[in-house]
Amino acid sequence: MVQNEIVDRDTYRKIKKMNRQKLTIFILQYGDQLLGEQGKTIDLPALEAELSKIKGIGGKRLDEIMTVIEKFLDV
Known part of the structure; x- marks a missing residue:
């Protein structure tokens, strides 16, 4: 090895x-x-689009989720 x-x-x-x-x-x-x-990066708009496709996640909940993600990424 x-x-x-x-x-x-x-x-x-x-x-x-x-x-x-x-x-x-x-x-x-x-x-x-x-x-x-x-070269790993996160495409936030694409992530948001994919999350919005999940049944049960509305606009308000999606905004809360994206806020948490952005907080952890220091965006």
Whole structure:
């Protein structure tokens, strides 16, 4: 079984020297980079259109749902 290196040797050495605060910042930035590379995004209008097709979800309830989703996405 072949394992891909996630962290190269130089990065590993830098991580070993980091304190907790610097490591936290590094992990958050690294995670953002990985998510950006995957190119995953959410199309909110398309999501809203699909949710509106669900039986029992009216306009008012849909607005409440979209508000919660946008809150979690920081939109």
